[in-house]
Amino acid sequence: MLRVVTAMKARQNLGELLEEDFHKQNSFVIKRGRKPMAVVLPLTEYEAYRRQRDEDFRVFDEIRSTPLPPSAQISTCPQPSIEKHFYQRRGFRSPSIPKSESPPLTPRQILQ
Numbered sequence: 001m002l003r004v005v006t007a008m009k010a011r012q013n014l015g016e017l018l019e020e021d022f023h024k025q026n027s028f029v030i031k032r033g034r035k036p037m038a039v040v041l042p043l044t045e046y047e048a049y050r051r052q053r054d055e056d057f058r059v060f061d062e063i064r065s066t067p068l069p070p071s072a073q074i075s076t077c078p079q080p081s082i083e084k085h086f087y088q089r090r091g092f093r094s095p096s097i098p099k100s101e102s103p104p105l106t107p108r109q110i111l112q
Helices: 007-012 014-024 043-065 079-089 107-111
Strands: 002-006 027-032 035-040
Touching: 002 007, 007 014, 007 027, 014 027, 014 035
Parallel strands: 002 027
Antiparallel strands: 027 035
16 A cells, blocks of 8 residues: 655654554655655565666566577668658758658648
8 A cells, every 4th residue: 555655754753654664565755845756665666676687687688688680680770761850850851861852741740
């Protein structure tokens, strides 16, 4: 169960909050004003979170360390398509784009 507690109340009742956290396995969000600042959660939940996080990162590290087969590697530079997208989003024609391709219409041109 997640409960929201103000920072002042957490400061005044820290012992009670810790007891409730430990015995009832309740979690708390501590807010200062309207901004959530911290979470108090039972140690068992935190340990489970850390184990899951470590496992997830271990999988990511395995994926990152596995080399790609040559056919899966990018063979061409994506620079022209990136440049085209960059200029078209701003309504300009890229110097490398042939003149036959016109830039997209602006909202004002569409409404006219």
